[in-house]
Amino acid sequence: MLDLRSDTVTKPDDAMREASRDAEVGDDVYGEDPTVNRLEDEAADLVGMEDALYVPSGTMGNQVAVRTHTERGQEVLTERESHVVKWELGGMAQLSTLQVRTLDGGERGVPTPEQVREGHVEEDLHRPGTGLLTLENTHNSKGGVAIAPERIDAAAEAAHDLGIPVHLDGARVCNAAVAHDVPVERMTERVDSVMFCLSKGLGAPVGSILAGSEEFVARARRNRKLFGGGMRQAGIIAGPGRLALDNVERLADDHENARVLAEELAGVEGLSVQDPETNIVLVNTEGTGREADEFLDACAEAGVQGTQFDTHVARFCTHWDVNREDVEQAAEYASEAVERLD
Ligand SMILES: *Cc1c(COP(=O)(O)O)cnc(C)c1O
Secondary structure (H helix, E strand, C coil): CEECCCCCCCCCCHHHHHHHHHCCCCCHHHCCCHHHHHHHHHHHHHCCCCEEEEECCHHHHHHHHHHHHCCCCCEEEEECCCHHHHCCCCHHHHHHCCEEEEECCHHHCCCCHHHHHHHCCCCCCCCCCEEEEEEECCECCCCCECCCHHHHHHHHHHHHHCCCCEEEECCCHHHHHHHHCCCHHHHCCCCCEEEEECCCCCCCCCCEEEEECHHHHHHHHHHHHHCCCCCCCCHHHHHHHHHHHHHCCCHHHHHHHHHHHHHHHHCCCCCEECCCCCCEEEEECHHHCCCHHHHHHHHHHHCEECEEEECCEEEEECCCCCCHHHHHHHHHHHHHHHHHHC
């Protein structure tokens, strides 16, 4: 079975398993795990921030960031299809007593400076005040689109002019950087904090990074503890995480494989395919007269798995456990699946 449900499904290779076994460890809640400390330093350098915090998941990284930037009862400005509002169980409301105001970021999922200014709410006797703007790059729900750094800068500057901090959900920010052929730190230049996942295209078994200023990370560390994310001998998982940081350039292979997959799928009668910019391929099944879940069931029977994204949209994700032949094979399976639907 070819598993293209997500880039999170990769299994650690031998080097990562060795890094786990051989990791020098200590109690990270006391700040004494040398492997975690090194990972945090290296990860902060990668995104050009003063400091970083190792967290168990991207969701925790985002939710800790949101909590750290805001005060109870404020509003958070976020894009309406963004992960932080769509796929995190309403965490901003549940964990941080915040209200969300969504902006429609259009096809690329990034609000304009004008939208940020219009969405901003000044605190007064009646209104809660805006406490944070969140952005997402690459934008998952929009099909892994790689937003240009200038557009992130522009939205961030608009927020800063209003005195609002900016958090970037950069679960796949390294994919965005590779797609734009710039260093990762260029993608995060104007934001105040960034979360990125080690456990997606970079291939680590577990973990994400939340980076920002020293002062921000010190407060985030307390909130990580509050949310139950204080870990002990975490070097065991941070060891492979350090190796994951070396895999940024390798993401170009996933992007190339996604392009090949998209081209092949576009040749299948009834499927329409969005041009991939990174490692995510969105396939619309409307032309087959069937919904995405029926198409995906047939795909799984044929030999390839994807996920349903919308009524008529399926997502396939390339990653380091699939190569060029695998994606060509995947497209053949999808073609067989469409035939079976008739
Ligand atoms: C995967 C993802 C997350 C959450 O990461 P988990 O480790 O699965 O909690 C957050 N934001 C985006 C855009 C993602 O794709």
